[in-house]
Amino acid sequence: MAKLPTLETTHSGVSVSQLREHSKALISEIADMRDAAEEGYSNDRCSINLPYDKKIAKETAVLAKRHKGVDAIVVVGIGGSNLGTMAVQEAVLGKYHNMTGTGPKIFYSDTVDTYAMKDLLRILTGLRKAGKTIVVNGVSKSGGTTETTANFEILTEFLRKTDRRADEHIVVTSDEGSPFWKLAEKRGYHTLAIPKKVGGRYSVMSAVGQYPLRAIGVDVDQLLKGAADMRKACLGGDVAKNPAAQRAALLHHHYLHGKNIADMFLFCPDLESVGRWYRQLMGESIGKEWDSRHKMRVSCGMTPTVSIGSTDLHSMAQLYLGGPVDKFTTFVTLDEKSSVGAGGVSVPRDKEYEALVPHIQGRKLSELMDAIYRGVSIAYEKNGRPYCHVGLHGKDEYQIGALLQMHMMEMMYLGRLLGVNPFDQPAVEAYKVETKRILEKTFH
Ligand code: PA5
Numbered sequence: 001m002a003k004l005p006t007l008e009t010t011h012s013g014v015s016v017s018q019l020r021e022h023s024k025a026l027i028s029e030i031a032d033m034r035d036a037a038e039e040g041y042s043n044d045r046c047s048i049n050l051p052y053d054k055k056i057a058k059e060t061a062v063l064a065k066r067h068k069g070v071d072a073i074v075v076v077g078i079g080g081s082n083l084g085t086m087a088v089q090e091a092v093l094g095k096y097h098n099m100t101g102t103g104p105k106i107f108y109s110d111t112v113d114t115y116a117m118k119d120l121l122r123i124l125t126g127l128r129k130a131g132k133t134i135v136v137n138g139v140s141k142s143g144g145t146t147e148t149t150a151n152f153e154i155l156t157e158f159l160r161k162t163d164r165r166a167d168e169h170i171v172v173t174s175d176e177g178s179p180f181w182k183l184a185e186k187r188g189y190h191t192l193a194i195p196k197k198v199g200g201r202y203s204v205m206s207a208v209g210q211y212p213l214r215a216i217g218v219d220v221d222q223l224l225k226g227a228a229d230m231r232k233a234c235l236g237g238d239v240a241k242n243p244a245a246q247r248a249a250l251l252h253h254h255y256l257h258g259k260n261i262a263d264m265f266l267f268c269p270d271l272e273s274v275g276r277w278y279r280q281l282m283g284e285s286i287g288k289e290w291d292s293r294h295k296m297r298v299s300c301g302m303t304p305t306v307s308i309g310s311t312d313l314h315s316m317a318q319l320y321l322g323g324p325v326d327k328f329t330t331f332v333t334l335d336e337k338s339s340v341g342a343g344g345v346s347v348p349r350d351k352e353y354e355a356l357v358p359h360i361q362g363r364k365l366s367e368l369m370d371a372i373y374r375g376v377s378i379a380y381e382k383n384g385r386p387y388c389h390v391g392l393h394g395k396d397e398y399q400i401g402a403l404l405q406m407h408m409m410e411m412m413y414l415g416r417l418l419g420v421n422p423f424d425q426p427a428v429e430a431y432k433v434e435t436k437r438i439l440e441k442t443f444h
Contacts, residue, residue, distance in 0.1 A: 002398045004229055005406070006391040007243040011377070013328075013386030014253045016240075022249035022417065023239035029416040030245060033409070034235050041195040044423045045412055047202035050195075051228040051405070057221070060207050063171065063190055064214035070104055070169070071132035074124070075212050076152045077139030078110040079280060079428075080200020081173075084209045084404070087277035091400045092218050094270050103217035109151040117151070121158060128162045137171040137212050141200045143178025146435055173207050199423055201281045202408050205401075219397045226401030234409040244406050247330075248413035250388060254328040255302055255418070259386070261327040262302045263320070267309035267373050268334050270395060275306030278407055285411040285422035292421040300420050309333075310372045317376075321383045329380065329387040332403075333373050334366075334395060 036045035050056065067073075075082050089097065089106055098105040107120055124134055136159055138152040160166040172184035173192040184191045192207035203209070205227055214220045234244035251262060262282060264275045287301035307316060309331075320327065347353075349362040360368060380387050392399045415422025 002226070002229070003393050004226075004233060004402050005243075005393065005399055006389075007246060007406075008389040008391065009246065009250065011381055011386065012250050012388045014250050018253055019239065019246070019249055022252055023245070025417055026239055026245050026249065026413055027237075029413055030235065030237055030239075030242070033412065037231070037235060041197055044197060046195065047198045047205065047408060048231055048405075050198065050203075050205035051224040051231060051401070053206075056207055056210060057224065059192060060210035060214055060220070063192070063211060067135055067169070067215055069133070070135050070215065072105040072107065072124070072127055073135045073137060073212055073215050074107045074109055074120070074155055075137050075139060076109045076148055076155060077137075077173075077208075078145060078147050080203055080284075081139040081141060081145075081148065081208060082108055082110055083201075083273070083277040083280055084204025085212050087273040087404065088204065088209060088213055088218060088223060088397075088400055089216065090270050090273045091395045092397055093216070095272075097216075104215060106212065106216050109155060110147065112147045112150050117154060121154075124155075124158060125162070133169065134159060134163070135169045135171060135215065137173065137215075138180065138184075139173040139208055140178070140180050141175055141194055141203065141208075143174040143180030143182075145432065146439070149180075171211060173211060199425075201277075201284055202423075204277070204404055222397035223401035226398035226403075227405035229398075230402035230405040231409070234406060244409035245413050247388070247406070247410045248417055251302065251328060251410075251414055252417040254386065259326050259328045260302045261305060263305045263307055263327050263329045264332065265307040265309055265312075265329050265387075266332045267369060268332075268395065269308055269311070271332060272306065272308055274332075274400070274403065275308075277404070279304040279306055281407060281411050284425045284428065286415055286418055286420055287427075288418075288420040289427070291419045292415070298418075298420065300418050309376065310369065313372070313376065317379075321379055321385065325384065327385070329385065330390060331373065331377065331387055332390045332392065333370075334392050 033045055033048065036043040037048060040046065040049060075085055086108060094100065107123070109117070109120060127134060136152070136155050138148060140148045156170055159169060163169060167188050170189040171192060172180055172189050173194060174180040175196060176193040181191060192211055194203055194206050194208060198206055205224060210220050213223070234242055236242040239245045239249060264278055266272060266275050282302060282304040289297060289299055291298045344364045344366055346362060346364050347360050354361060377387065390403070392403065411422050
């Protein structure tokens with residue numbers, strides 16, 4: 001049986017009795033979470049049921065199979081509509097996936113940017129000229145996001161001009177009945193529904209992530225299996241053994257004690273987008289002006305930051321180790337065996353280099369990374385900087401599915417501890433409304 005990622009909290013700066021205190025407040029949320037696990041999609045927490053949804057798995061697998069053999073897929077979506085897909089793709093297939101020649105390429109179109117769009121259209125034109133097939137997957141929960149609509153319109157127009165079978169190669173993922181959904185139906189595009197109560201940042205295990213990931217060859221069934229196994233662990237009543245609840249308790253403790261920055265420090269560059277996905281998850285879920293009953297202004301939130309080991313040690317370590325003690329860090333590492341995999345990469349044994357840096361010749365890169373991580377964690381301890389450690393047994397689908405599921409449930413627990421609603425995002429909506437108002441006023 002596959003092993004779930006581990007959570008190590010020895011240096012978290014929170015004692016067993018303090019953890020027990022926070023745990024009391026979680027008892028009712030764990031009970032509510034267990035109820036939600038039985039309630040399909042009627043509960044705000046219902047994204048926890050996605051890993052078990054056979055209908056979505058089948059629907060996305062059938063469509064991905066139909067698109068088997070396509071050469072590229074463009075995901076048009078922003079925020080919760082593309083960050084999860086990007087996180088899983090980069091983690092599992094690597095940041096260089098498009099250059100490795102394994103499976104269809106994947107491109108993302110999120111913000112509106114002339115330069116990025118021109119470059120993307122240039123790439124896609126080259127692919128079409130070479131006879132390659134492209135799928136455009138528009139993803140928007142609301143079905144009315146300015147950036148997504150603009151980019152989708154541009155990209156599908158391109159496809160329709162260059163591909164006689166374009167409509168067969170356009171997929172819309174949205175809330176059933178949204179304006180986007182209706183347009184797709186009218187034009188005869190493929191449609192995939194997002195369960196109504198599943199919000200963008202909790203939607204990676206829905207068709208939002210499942211379809212594009214299957215289409216590029218990610219083993220989504222293993223991703224879901226990892227998520228399902230982690231869900232079981234995160235429904236456990238003993239907080240000390242429930243990783244999501246335990247992490248929520250640690251974060252809550254530090255928030256109450258003035259550490260309102262949560263740094264996710266990932267010791268593997270391919271995990272950077274997992275950090276960016278988490279940044280949205282935390283930022284939108286607990287960054288709230290009002291409490292969950294909308295009675296009290298709380299202006300609550302922790303600022304999530306993302307650091308990459310060892311890259312950011314060469315720019316941020318001074319601040320992290322010498323600056324204010326205002327952060328709680330989560331180190332994420334891959335265990336050495338899994339990252340070595342079949343072979344691993346070693347430094348050559350060139351004696352002349354010993355004068356530059358001794359003791360690295362002939363050693364595996366994973367050994368060096370491990371030494372760096374151990375050095376960093378000791379420095380954090382010596383400098384009184386609290387941290388916890390998440391250990392991944394590789395970066396395959398199972399591990400990443402489990403990791404993302406843990407964080408989604410952690411945020412639900414943390415929302416409860418902080419007394420805010422982790423499922424809405426009124427401030428994001430506010431900017432969207434204002435943007436539309438400006439565009440309306442200046443339209444000619
Ligand atoms: O979490 C959220 O709700 C937002 O960040 C959305 O994901 C983002 O604004 C995109 O919205 P939509 O999927 O409706 O296009």
